[in-house]
Amino acid sequence: MSTTVLAAGDHFVLPRLLADAVRAAADDAGTDVDVRELTLPWPHTPFGPVGEVAEASGTEDELIDALRGAEVCVTQMAPVTERVLAACPDLKLVCVSRGGPVNANLEAATRHGVAVCYAPGRNAVATAEHTLTLLLAAARGVGDTHTDLRRGVWRGDYYDYDSCGIEIEGTTVGLVGYGAIGSRVARILTAMGAHVLVHDPYVAPESLRGVAEPVGLDALLSRSRVVSLHARVTEETTGMIGAAELARMPRGSVLVNCARGALLDYGALCDALDSGHLAGAGLDVYPQEPVPADARLLRTPGIVMTPHIAGGSQEVARKAARIVGAEVGRHLRGEPPAHCANPEVTRRPGARSAR
Known part of the structure; x- marks a missing residue:
């Protein structure tokens, strides 16, 4: 049985970069994955608040629709809000390919038993x-x-x-x-x-x-x-x-x-x-x-x-994808995450356990 993963990229951290990194990590873990891709509008459309989170891109509705049945979401800018988390009971792991998961509601994720990882030092x-x-x-x-x-x-x-x-x-x-x-x-x-x-x-x-x-x-x-x-x-x-x-x-x-x-x-x-x-x-x-x-x-x-481009290089996009791909690999192997913003989720009885 394969694990469904949503690669919600954008025009910088491309969906295919995320998807390729996830597939490579799954191959290393000896696990099958079904990777869906979603392209968010950033940076062609500026990021901003979505629901209760900041610096996000896209809408809650399109993310909920794309996440149906998904266990993992890898993204840079998708709005991981209370509404999204509540509507996606299969979700166990969100990997934000940024230095901090500002587009994720950590309190809600913890309450719903979803681990949120991030990519420190990527840029x-x-x-x-x-x-x-x-x-x-x-x-x-x-x-x-x-x-x-x-x-x-x-x-x-x-x-x-x-x-x-x-x-x-x-x-x-x-x-x-x-x-x-x-x-x-x-x-x-x-x-x-x-x-x-x-x-x-x-x-x-x-x-x-x-x-x-x-x-x-x-x-x-x-x-x-x-x-x-x-x-x-x-x-x-x-x-x-x-x-x-x-x-x-x-x-x-x-x-x-x-x-x-x-x-x-x-x-x-x-x-x-x-x-x-x-x-x-x-x-x-x-x-x-x-x-x-x-x-x-x-x-x-x-x-x-310059227009907020200091962290923008092709190397950053590839590095970000590799970091979150590695977190997916750890999840698939049942290992603890390396960079988790709410590590208590992975230790809490009754949380949405890894496969």
Whole structure:
């Protein structure tokens, strides 16, 4: 008897990538699987709230219909809501191919006995590389110079001393957060000759030895010519960089955010750039996505922007599929999951047991 699996992919983590990874894992487990495919509209249609979950794509109705009789769902963006879980009693495992299962209602999944797995670190390399791209571009004023040149304007005054950018070698760079992404950025910057400061209260100082200097946030802001944000959004970190924090940064410094828009006060950032206190900013995430056409950010000088694509590479999509495929393989073999957001489900008597 085969296990029915829904591969609910999208236009980035393609359904066929998920399906191929699941079939490979099933072959290794010596088990037959019947894999259905569903294509969700992201990123051609922006993600958003669906039911009670955030950053989801597609509808509850289409997911319920596609999941009928399925034991496993592998997805990136499908809305795993209370309504979906209640309507799909055969479901035992949901694998979200993201760094965190924000599109799954964990409380409801636990109540329904459904294990929810995720794919930590899948986009760490891509996001670290993109952070460096924006950091270097912002430090050298690439955004404004590129825009002018595309308009046919050749401005010699960009070579004026006060308009020139900065080099990374010998510069103090502060990283707020030292997880899978921040730690990679730190190693690259250290190799480039930067002096790296790190503020992360959850990281043991000895783990930074030879790479970065641990400091408090105030010290990091006041000492760093470049600041890059890599923290998760929590109650503690929401709005952690506002007008007062930006004012502590040295005049002519640069801020980069490839983490989450909620970490930063964007109005205060625009004020700091307009006043000349900050020389530049590199942004991949925003308080509202897509960015509204009348947003002040689009009129503020010194910003180089990308549309939340730091974690987007072909390697990320393939890696994400492999990680969740491996979780399906563990499920089929009756093994505990490696990355489970509600591990109590797998240990609880009476839960929807694995085959």
